[in-house]
Amino acid sequence: MLLYKKNALGKLLNLVLFIMFIPFLMLCGWFYYESKIKMTSVVHESLRYTAHNTTHQSIKTYLRSIDESFQRIQSLALRKDSQFNINDRGGPIVNVVHEFLNAHDLFLNAMLYNSDGEFRVIPEHLSKIKTPTDRPWFPHNTREGEIFHTLAYNVLDAEGNESGEKRVAAAMNLFDINRNKIGSVAFDLDMASISLGLKNIQSPYNSSPFVVDRNGTYILHENPRKLLRESVPTHWMPKFHDVSGFFYDDVTEMHVHYSINPNPEWITIITLHNDEFKRIVNSSLNALIFIAISCLIYYIGLALICKLYVANVMMRISYGLDGADVNTQAHDISSIFTKIQNKTAEFNDIETQSRTDPLTGLYNRRKLEEDFTHYIKKNQRIHLAIIDIDNFKSVNDTYGHPVGDKILTYIGSSATEWIREGISAYRYGGEEFVILFLDMDETQALEYLNQWRQKVSEREWREADLVLTFSCGLTCRIDEDLHALVEKADIALYEAKQAGKNRVIVHREFPH
Numbered sequence: 001m002l003l004y005k006k007n008a009l010g011k012l013l014n015l016v017l018f019i020m021f022i023p024f025l026m027l028c029g030w031f032y033y034e035s036k037i038k039m040t041s042v043v044h045e046s047l048r049y050t051a052h053n054t055t056h057q058s059i060k061t062y063l064r065s066i067d068e069s070f071q072r073i074q075s076l077a078l079r080k081d082s083q084f085n086i087n088d089r090g091g092p093i094v095n096v097v098h099e100f101l102n103a104h105d106l107f108l109n110a111m112l113y114n115s116d117g118e119f120r121v122i123p124e125h126l127s128k129i130k131t132p133t134d135r136p137w138f139p140h141n142t143r144e145g146e147i148f149h150t151l152a153y154n155v156l157d158a159e160g161n162e163s164g165e166k167r168v169a170a171a172m173n174l175f176d177i178n179r180n181k182i183g184s185v186a187f188d189l190d191m192a193s194i195s196l197g198l199k200n201i202q203s204p205y206n207s208s209p210f211v212v213d214r215n216g217t218y219i220l221h222e223n224p225r226k227l228l229r230e231s232v233p234t235h236w237m238p239k240f241h242d243v244s245g246f247f248y249d250d251v252t253e254m255h256v257h258y259s260i261n262p263n264p265e266w267i268t269i270i271t272l273h274n275d276e277f278k279r280i281v282n283s284s285l286n287a288l289i290f291i292a293i294s295c296l297i298y299y300i301g302l303a304l305i306c307k308l309y310v311a312n313v314m315m316r317i318s319y320g321l322d323g324a325d326v327n328t329q330a331h332d333i334s335s336i337f338t339k340i341q342n343k344t345a346e347f348n349d350i351e352t353q354s355r356t357d358p359l360t361g362l363y364n365r366r367k368l369e370e371d372f373t374h375y376i377k378k379n380q381r382i383h384l385a386i387i388d389i390d391n392f393k394s395v396n397d398t399y400g401h402p403v404g405d406k407i408l409t410y411i412g413s414s415a416t417e418w419i420r421e422g423i424s425a426y427r428y429g430g431e432e433f434v435i436l437f438l439d440m441d442e443t444q445a446l447e448y449l450n451q452w453r454q455k456v457s458e459r460e461w462r463e464a465d466l467v468l469t470f471s472c473g474l475t476c477r478i479d480e481d482l483h484a485l486v487e488k489a490d491i492a493l494y495e496a497k498q499a500g501k502n503r504v505i506v507h508r509e510f511p512h
């Protein structure tokens with residue numbers, strides 16, 4: 001194989017194989033680009049879906065439960081016999097609040113307040129509140145049925161100082177059947193318990209959804225250490241400006257998808273670190289690398305087989321040209337082309353020889369027949385002259401055949417000298433020659449023949465007393481074939497001989 005790389009054939013093959021390889025490279029590039037874009041879009045779409053649908057729905061389920069609890073209390077307040085006496089342990093509202101605190105994981109404690117200014121905390125032992133109306137969860141102006149959710153607020157102790165503990169509360173004003181405000185009820189929500197619901201969410205790519213309030217404080221989070229204690233970076237907050245959306249944070253290198261619940265304004269967030277994101281996207285390219293390597297191995301194998309095959313074909317061409325020995329001949333494409341060129345030249349020589357008279361160098365009778373047929377097809381006007389050397393037998397007899405041959409050669413070369421466009425000369429046989437004049441009139445043909453005849457007759461020969469002349473019969477084609485035309489020219493030639501030789505006689509169909 002190395003032998004072929006060194007020669008032109010090898011280079012050509014390498015070029016062809018490389019060109020064939022380009023579409024594969026382009027395909028790999030396109031596939032890489034497409035799969036990266038597709039994978040990026042898949043990752044973002046699944047994160048967006050989890051933030052916007054799955055986690056959001058889960059929160060709504062809790063909010064619905066909270067809502068139903070408040071509605072139940074409000075429906076009790078609307079009863080005719082309802083009396084919202086917060087100190088009455090057997091009162092229906094107080095009872096149902098107790099019931100909720102016992103049955104639900106949603107609530108930590110409750111605070112009841114009536115329009116007489118009385119209030120009560122359940123369970124009682126938690127009561128450190130002196131004035132509920134200045135607490136952030138106290139609903140001053142909510143309409144009937146409207147639930148008011150607080151941001152994460154600091155719990156105050158009995159002295160009114162911050163205890164360091166944070167809570168989220170939901171509160172509602174209560175109205176009687178006459179739509180008069182009779183008090184309010186507020187629950188501190190058990191955010192740790194509600195956060196457990198996040199664990200049931202199938203979150204993609206090991207990401208964990210969480211929820212923050214409008215201050216950015218984690219109000220639902222799987223990690224209890226972060227819950228109600230930590231916040232998302234403050235520069236994230238202005239970016240939560242749509243109902244749902246996405247942004248990439250350069251500082252934390254996080255991809256952030258969010259979805260905002262309108263009431264309460266809880267922001268569901270799901271994040272993915274950029275390192276993890278890149279790892280996921282790039283992992284999808286492993287398949288591409290595997291396929292590309294497999295294809296590459298297959299392609300190299302195919303290329304080697306192809307090169308072997310082409311080399312074999314070239315060898316066979318070489319054998320076909322000259323039966324060369326495989327071990328001694330060069331098989332590069334240039335040497336094969338040279339051989340083909342040589343062979344073509346040989347064929348052309350043979351072709352020329354088959355139509356040329358070797359002694360005079362003029363065309364032979366075969367070529368005359370071909371040319372004549374060709375001119376007839378083109379319907380060209382033809383004058384044909386037949387020339388016969390005078391007394392050639394006696395020349396041969398007197399000076400010998402070699403001199404006779406020399407004279408024939410001279411006639412050939414002198415004819416060629418006089419040849420111009422539209423005239424062609426042929427050795428017809430023995431000492432006879434045929435001249436064809438194309439698209440010329442009789443006068444032009446006669447002029448040519450007589451000039452030539454005169455030149456031949458004036459030539460001086462080394463041989464003593466040798467004088468060379470020829471006689472000629474000229475005729476014009478009407479409809480005849482070649483042989484008929486030659487016959488007519490022959491008649492005129494005979495006349496020329498009879499008239500004393502060394503002259504040109506024109507054959508006429510109808511003599512004047």
Ligand SMILES: Nc1nc2c(ncn2[C@@H]2O[C@H](COP(=O)(O)OP(=O)(O)OP(=O)(O)O)[C@@H](O)[C@H]2O)c(=O)[nH]1
Pocket residue numbers: 388389390391392393394396400401402403404405408429430431497
């Ligand atoms: N040296 C030589 N002689 C040839 C060749 N071909 C034909 N001849 C001779 O040409 C002569 C032809 O003579 P003829 O045509 O019979 O008569 P002529 O002597 O030419 O007399 P006229 O035609 O009447 O002038 C013969 O002697 C042939 O041998 C050739 O190739 N070389």
